[in-house]
Amino acid sequence: MTSASASPPTAQFRVAVSTPASLGLAAVGLLLLVGLVALPSVAERDLIQDLSFVFYMLALAQCWNLLAGYAGLVSVGQQAFVGLGGYLLFALTIFGNLDPLLAIVLAGVVAGLFAIPTGLVVFRFRGAYFAIGSWVVAEVYRLVFAQIKQLGGGTGTSLPPSVSNGVAGIDWVKTLFDVRAPAARDIITYWAALALAAGTLAVVYLLLRSRRGLALAAIRDQEATAESVGINTVRTKLAVYVLVAAMTGMIGALIYLQKARISPDSAFAVLDWTAYVILIVVIGGIGTIEGPVVGVIVFYLLQRYLADYGTWYLILLGAIAIAVMLFAPQGIWGSLQGRFRLALFPTQRRLERADVSGDRT
C-alpha cells in the first residue's frame, strides 16, 4: 500500500473489473431472467419442476462456493442450515400459521441467527478440522431435531395439504394460467426458486466486487498475509458464514415446501445437501461464479438420465468427481477460463491504461 502511494501513477492507469463482454452479457442475462419468469405461461409442468430443482441446487452450490471457494471455509455441514430452514418452515406454517412464502424469508433470518454461535464454535478449527467440525455440528442439529416431538421426532412429519396449497397468490396463479392447485403451487415455488438462484448469484457477485470481496480474495490466497495487511479475517469469515447460512436456510425452507414431508434423516442428509453440492462446484469450477452454473447443468443432465441406475449412478458421480479433480482441478469452467481468459461474471481487478481505449466506463 505504502509503496503504491509512494510512486503515484501519472493518472493514465485505472482499475477495471467489467469487461465489454460482461456488460453485454448483463443485458442478455436480464432478458433471460424475464424469459424465465414468463416461462410458466408456455412450459409444461415437468420442465417447471426440473428447473426449480436446477435453481435451488444452483443456489446451494453458489452458497457453498462462496464459503469454500472464496472464504476458504470448506464446510461439509451445510445440510445443517438446509435442514434448519426446512424445519423452520414446518414450525412456522403449522404452529405459527404463517404464509409459507413469508416463512421462507423468516427461516433465512433465523438460520442466520443460529449461524452466529455455530460459527463461533466451528471457527476454532482450521482446514480439515473445520470440515469435520462443521459436519459434527450438522449431526448435532439432526439429533436435536430428532428429539422434538411436536415436529414428529425421528419419524418426521408432513405438511398438510391446506398449508402447501395455501401459498399466497395461488388463486391468482390458478386463474392466470388456468391450472389446478398443485400446478399453481409448482409455479409459485418455481418463481421462488428462480428468485433465490438469481438472488444468491447477485449477492455473491456484488459481494465479490465490493471491498469485502477483495478482503475475501486476500484471505483465500493467503490468510496470514491478509491479516498482516489489516483485514479482520475472523469477522470477514463469520460475516460470510452467517450470510451463507441465511441464504441456505431460505433454500432449505423452499426445498421442503416442495417436498411437503420432512424427517431428520432427509433434512440433514449430507449426501443430498452437501455432497452433491460439492460435486456441482468441483465439476463446474471452484472459486468462480460461473463454475456452479456449469456444474449444476452437468449434474442435472446426469441425474435426469442416469439416476435410475441406482448404485451405478452414484459410482459414476464419484468417478467423474475424481476424474475432474485429477485432470482438471479447476473444474470445467476453470479450465476454459485458464485457456481462453474469459469471465462472464468478472471479479478480478485489472490494471488498464486509461488512454488506450479512451472510454471511461
Add this chain to the structure above:
Amino acid sequence: MTRSGQRNSIDRRSLLKFSAASGAVLATGMRAPAIAQSRAVKLGYVSPVTGPLAAFAEADNFILANFKEATKGGIKLGNATVPVEVVVKDSQSNPNRAAEVAKDLIVQDKIDLMLVASTPETTNPVSTQCEIEEVPCVSTVAPWQPWFIGRQANPGGGPPAWTGFNYTYHFFWGLEDVIAVFTNMWGQLPTNKSVGGLFPNDGDGNAWGDKQVGFPPVLEKLGYKLTDPGRYQNLTDNFSAQINAFKGANCEILTGVVLPPDFTTFWKQALQQGYKPKAASIGKAILFPVAIEALGRDGNNLSSEVWWSPSHPFKSSLTDVSAKDLAGAYESATKKQWTQPIGFVHALFEVAVDVLKRTPQRGDAKATVKAIAETNLDTIVGHVQWNGAGVPPFAAKNVTKTPLVGGQWRLKDGNKYDIVIVDNRTAPIIPTAGKMEPIG
C-alpha cells in the same frame, strides 16, 4: 482474442442450457400420449431397490415379470382392452429421493395410479406427494400407525387433530396386531414377564414405543413390566447402556423394532456381555433369512412377526397361484430363499389391476379413488377391503388390515434357517407348524 474467447464460452454455456431445456421438452413430448383412447394405463411403482432397505425390494423384478406376463394381453376396461404399463422408480432408501421420484412419476410419466411399498421411509414421502398432487395411491409394507400418524401435521396431537386422507390408501397390519402376536408367543413360555424394549428414534421405533398407541399401555394391561431405556439413534455401535438396563431389570423377554445391522451389533454384544433372554421377538431386523444367517448359529429361536409365508392359505386373484407356489416359483427362478415382501408386492399389483378394472373412466382420479374405497378382493395376502374392520374410526377410511401371525427361526442343516409359524391365535386360518421354544 479475449472477445472471441468470451463468445466461445457463451456459446458453450447457452448450448448446455439449451440442451438441458430441449432434452426435457423432448422427453415430455415423447412421453405424451398420442391418442388418449389407445394409451396404456400407467402404474407408477416406487420401492427401495438400492440402499439399506434393498432387501425389501429383492423380489421386485420377479414380481414385475410375473405381472407383465399376467397382463400382457392388456386388461379389460369397460368394453375396451388396454395395455398396462408399469414405471418403476428406485427410492435408493432415501426419503428425499422417494419424494422426488414420486413427483417425476406424477408430472412426467403422468401415471394413473401410484403403488408404493416398504417401510415408512418409502411409503410416507410418496403418499404425501400423491395427497397434495391429488393422485390416487395404494401403499403397503409399513405398519399403519407410522404411515397414518407419521403423516399428520401434528403426530403428537391425538385423534381429534388427526385427519384422514382423500387420495392415499394403505393395507398392512398395525402395532396392535404385532403386540398381540408377540405377547401370545411369550405367553407360551414360562417367564418372569419382564420385557426389555429396544426402540430407535425413527418412524417405526417411535410408534412402537409410543405411550398411547405402542407397546407400553398394552404390556401394562397384560401384566408385563417394560424396561425402556429410551430412543437410540440408528446405526449405533455400542448398546452397552441398553444391555445393562435389561440385565439390571432381569428382562427374560426382549422386543423391539430394529434395523438389521443394529440388531446384529446388539445381539453379539448382548451375548458377549452375558445377556441372553428366554424370548427375543424383534420386528423388522430379522424378517430376512440373510439377516438371521449373519448371526451364525446365534440366531436360533429368535422370533419375529410373520405377515406372509408359503403356508398362508391364500391365492392370487391375478394369476391364481397359491402362496406356496408363488414362493416356490421365486426360489426356483432366483435360487434364493423366499422372503415376506414377495406376497405383499404381488398383492399390491393385484389390488391395482382390480381397481383399474372397476374404473372405466381412466385417468379420472376421483373415480379411481372411489374404486379403491370399494375394493373387495381376496389376494395372496388375505382379504383387502377398506371397511374399517379392526381399525380405529379416525383411520378407518384409509387403512385396512391383513392377518399377522408369529414365527420362530429354526436352524437347519449348516447355516440355513427356516421360519416356523408358532402362534396363530391372531389369525387361526393360518396353520402353525410348531410351538414356541425358549432361546438357549
